[in-house]
Amino acid sequence: MKKRFDISSLMRSKLTWAVVAEALILLVCLIVRPDFFKISYQPSTGMLYGNLIDIVNRSSEITIIAMGMTMVIALGGTDLSVGALVAVAGAIALKFMRWDVTVYNTPGDYTVYPFVLAIVVPLLVCIAMGLFNGLLIAKGGMQPIIATLILMVCGRGIAQIVTNGKQFTTGYSPFRVIGQGSMFFLPTPIVITVIVIVCVSLFVRKTAFGTFVEAVGVNRSAARLSGINAQMVIFIVFALTGFLSGISGLIYSSRIMSNDSNNAGLNYEMDAILAVVIGGTSMTGGKFSLAGTVLGSIIIRTIVTLVYYFGIASEATMAFKAVIIAVVIVLQSEPVREAFAKRTRARSQLAGGGAVK
Numbered sequence: 001m002k003k004r005f006d007i008s009s010l011m012r013s014k015l016t017w018a019v020v021a022e023a024l025i026l027l028v029c030l031i032v033r034p035d036f037f038k039i040s041y042q043p044s045t046g047m048l049y050g051n052l053i054d055i056v057n058r059s060s061e062i063t064i065i066a067m068g069m070t071m072v073i074a075l076g077g078t079d080l081s082v083g084a085l086v087a088v089a090g091a092i093a094l095k096f097m098r099w100d101v102t103v104y105n106t107p108g109d110y111t112v113y114p115f116v117l118a119i120v121v122p123l124l125v126c127i128a129m130g131l132f133n134g135l136l137i138a139k140g141g142m143q144p145i146i147a148t149l150i151l152m153v154c155g156r157g158i159a160q161i162v163t164n165g166k167q168f169t170t171g172y173s174p175f176r177v178i179g180q181g182s183m184f185f186l187p188t189p190i191v192i193t194v195i196v197i198v199c200v201s202l203f204v205r206k207t208a209f210g211t212f213v214e215a216v217g218v219n220r221s222a223a224r225l226s227g228i229n230a231q232m233v234i235f236i237v238f239a240l241t242g243f244l245s246g247i248s249g250l251i252y253s254s255r256i257m258s259n260d261s262n263n264a265g266l267n268y269e270m271d272a273i274l275a276v277v278i279g280g281t282s283m284t285g286g287k288f289s290l291a292g293t294v295l296g297s298i299i300i301r302t303i304v305t306l307v308y309y310f311g312i313a314s315e316a317t318m319a320f321k322a323v324i325i326a327v328v329i330v331l332q333s334e335p336v337r338e339a340f341a342k343r344t345r346a347r348s349q350l351a352g353g354g355a356v357k
Helices: 007-011 014-032 051-058 060-074 082-098 115-138 144-162 173-180 188-205 209-218 220-225 230-256 268-278 290-309 314-332 334-351
Strands: 039-042 047-050
Touching: 014 290, 014 314, 047 051, 051 060, 051 188, 051 290, 060 082, 060 188, 060 209, 060 230, 060 268, 060 290, 082 115, 082 144, 082 230, 082 268, 115 144, 115 173, 115 230, 173 188, 173 230, 188 209, 188 230, 188 290, 209 220, 209 230, 220 230, 268 290, 268 314, 290 314
Parallel strands: none
Antiparallel strands: 039 047
């Protein structure tokens, strides 16, 4: 017997309302700018250009971080240190390429140490910092928000120490490719983001790890009694989040070809948390949606684009952005979703000649 499509269950899904919210924001952008969906090809750069491309491109850093943040929140915690790790990754990468600016005082198309070190070392350091967070939480019994607050506070200080308080710049071409290059007619950050999404999705959905994360998030004690190594799950999740923050930091520093320890990754933790929440993952832990997180990140960037189109003053940008996000979250709230689902169910029953309960 063919199963009947239940539209009311679709209306109860947070992901559905995230899609609706993004569609409405895009519609407003289209009204404000009729050429909003125009995409062009630039032969000189071999890359596609357009607002949609730019939205996905500029959301790359948050999307990558939010993939790790999704699992942290699925554990019932938050990671406030991701923005600081972005700054640390950029500082270490630029340090290896410039090392001592008093000796190598002119930025150019060169690197003092092998380029592989400028990529691998920042990622390893960020993994180590993620493991430090995991150690405080799994072994030290600290609340995630408190444990990660430590690195949030001192992380930028570490980045400043690495570069001796200086802001290094570079003109090294291979490094430029990470944030400004192109692959398959798309900006490199988009390609990197797609690879990260695919790899993380395969890791958590094609293995038992995703189930372990959800089980630990629902009840750590019960998960441990059922044979799940809860501490190891926590270690892996925070190490992965640190690694992804490092990737985001390399993209950020490559975009500006510099380290900016004061502003790199600033407020990224808040945007990543918002992306996860908008995508439908509950802050109480348990089930999570990676697809929803990706959509949530794109929604946040689309809102920023909308703000630019309306010419909102920079002083009011955050407030305007907050209002739109609040509307999106209200649309996803349980009472609103249930109300729409109930009305949809009632209309379906009336159309089918049934009684409405």
